[in-house]
Amino acid sequence: xxxxxxxxxxxxxxxxxxxxxxxVGSAYSYxxxxxxxRHNWIGAFLDGRRSIDHLKKALxxxxxxxxxxxGLGGYHYWRTARAGFIRAxxxxxxxxxxxxxxxxxxxxxxSRYIRNGALHGIALSLYDAGEFERAVVFNTxxxxxxxxxxxxxxxxxxxxxxxxxxxxxVEVTFKTLLEKLPPRSVGYQVECKYWIARASHELGRExxxxxxxxxxxxxxxxxxxxxxxxxALDTFGTIYQRLVALQQVLx
Numbered sequence: 385x386x387x388x389x390x391x392x393x394x395x396x397x398x399x400x401x402x403x404x405x406x407x408v409g410s411a412y413s414y415x416x417x418x419x420x421x422r423h424n425w426i427g428a429f430l431d432g433r434r435s436i437d438h439l440k441k442a443l444x445x446x447x448x449x450x451x452x453x454x455g456l457g458g459y460h461y462w463r464t465a466r467a468g469f470i471r472a473x474x475x476x477x478x479x480x481x482x483x484x485x486x487x488x489x490x491x492x493x494x495s496r497y498i499r500n501g502a503l504h505g506i507a508l509s510l511y512d513a514g515e516f517e518r519a520v521v522f523n524t525x526x527x528x529x530x531x532x533x534x535x536x537x538x539x540x541x542x543x544x545x546x547x548x549x550x551x552x553x554v555e556v557t558f559k560t561l562l563e564k565l566p567p568r569s570v571g572y573q574v575e576c577k578y579w580i581a582r583a584s585h586e587l588g589r590e591x592x593x594x595x596x597x598x599x600x601x602x603x604x605x606x607x608x609x610x611x612x613x614x615x616a617l618d619t620f621g622t623i624y625q626r627l628v629a630l631q632q633v634l635x
Contacts, residue, residue, distance in 0.1 A: 385415045402445030406452055409438030413455040420462065421613040432459045450494035454502045457487030461509045462616075485509055492522070500526050500534075507540050508616060516547045535564055539572070542579060543617065555583035570607040571620045574600045578627045581634075590634060597631045 392408035395401075416431035436459055443452045461484030485506060492502035503526040510519035523544060527537045542557040562576040577600035584593035604624055614620060 385411055385418075389415075400441075400445065402442040402449055405438045405442035405445065406449060409435045409442060409452070410455055412438065413458065417458070417462075417616075418613060421616060423614065429463070432463060435459060450491055451496055451498045452491075453487040454491035454495065454498050454505060457484040457489075457491065457502075458505055458509075460484030460487060465509070465512055481509075481513065485513075492525075500530065504534070504536055504540065507537075507544075511540065511543060511547075512617065516544060520544050532564075535561060535572075538564070542576075546579060546582070549586070551583040551586040555580055555587070558583070568611070570603060571612045571615070571623075574604045574607065574620075574627070575615070575618075575623045577603070578623055578630065581627075582630060585630065585634060593630075594634045597627060597634060600627055601631060 388411045389408055392404055392411065395404050396408065412431045412435035416428045416435055419431060420428035435455055439452045439455045442449055443456075460480040464479045465481055488502050488506045488509065492499050492506060495502060503522050507519045507523040507526070510516070510522065519540070523537060523540050527533045527541055530537070533541070538557060538561045542554055542561060545554045545557060558576040558579040562573060562580070565572055565576070577596050581593045581596035581600060584590075584596060604620075604627070607620065609620070612620075615623075
């Protein structure tokens with residue numbers, strides 16, 4: 385990512401092309417989210433600000449570059465939604481979550497390249513905001529047309545189904561996702577197994593639930609936190625606590 389940023393900034397020394405600003409801003413935005421999911425709040429905040437500077441310049445140069453609104457919307461939503469450290473030291477920041485949601489929706493409707501990413505981003509943000517039924521609407525738009533579904537959209541679908549307590553489909557969805565995940569994604573594999581165990585328990589299949597929970601707990605010991613990102617929704621610690629609580633219920 386650093387190479388992409390450096391290459392783009394080098395081109396900006398001789399050109400103020402909006403698309404170059406867009407690509408540099410998007411690279412900063414991607415790195416900001418990665419740092420956010422590693423709980424590097426300061427790094428995420430600084431990269432987010434750098435991203436916004438370039439994205440605004442891109443939009444000023446080309447007002448029809450609607451793809452920009454996905455990055456703007458993500459920044460405006462998540463900077464006040466989850467970054468507790470930033471809120472503590474920058475209490476003067478206004479809450480722009482609704483603006484962020486509107487901007488991401490604008491990108492989903494009018495962007496050239498980033499529609500599906502924007503749809504997923506809106507669904508994720510709406511879930512975080514507690515607007516679960518609205519999140520279902522946007523998640524359905526990205527799950528249905530894309531075959532096979534992306535891992536991110538499948539994960540979001542499973543979490544939304546769990547909110548609806550549709551346990552049969554929760555089980556199917558997380559089993560499908562589990563088969564698709566790469567071996568290095570230990571944290572997400574453990575979470576999939578937690579939700580499968582939870583669904584089995586809710587469906588009255590206690591032995592299946594115990595087996596899935598035991599497997600998830602054993603695998604959790606192999607996770608290397610420094611090599612994995614946290615979920616945007618829950619930390620691995622939160623998932624692990626739920627898993628332990630479920631195992632206690634199943635004993």
